[in-house]
Amino acid sequence: MESQKNEETLLKEQAAKGHEHIVTVFVNEQPVKLDKGIATGAVIKSAAIAQGVLIQQSFVLQEELPNGTSKIIGDNDPVNLHEHLRFTAIAPDDNS
Numbered sequence: 492m493e494s495q496k497n498e499e500t501l502l503k504e505q506a507a508k509g510h511e512h513i514v515t516v517f518v519n520e521q522p523v524k525l526d527k528g529i530a531t532g533a534v535i536k537s538a539a540i541a542q543g544v545l546i547q548q549s550f551v552l553q554e555e556l557p558n559g560t561s562k563i564i565g566d567n568d569p570v571n572l573h574e575h576l577r578f579t580a581i582a583p584d585d586n587s
Contacts, residue, residue: 516576518544518552525572533566536580550580 512527518539525538532552539546553561554570555577564570564578 514572514574514576516572516574516578518578518580519546527572529569530572531566532564532568532570535564535570535578536566539578539580544580546580547582549583551583553579553581555579 513524514527515522515524516535517523518535521539521542521544523535523539523542523544525535530538533548536546536548536550536552540548552564552566554564555561561579570576
């Protein structure tokens with residue numbers, strides 16, 4: 492529960508800051524707006540869900556790297572957000 496409250500607080504703080512430092516990243520090919528800076532995997536998923544991406548908080552988040560590989564981003568792992576980052580979120584039992 493504590494981490495969920497922290498995520499909600501972070502999202503509210505991002506919304507209150509205005510749009511001067513907003514970046515657009517992509518989660519499952521859908522644009523997600525976030526505050527530029529550091530966000531955890533859990534915050535990225537929460538923002539994606541709030542913006543209509545059809546994923547769940549339990550999904551595994553992966554950053555798609557420029558060399559064609561991917562890196563798993565845990566719920567507590569920090570990500571330095573900037574334009575054009577791409578993520579894939581899949582159900583934990585999806586073996587594709």
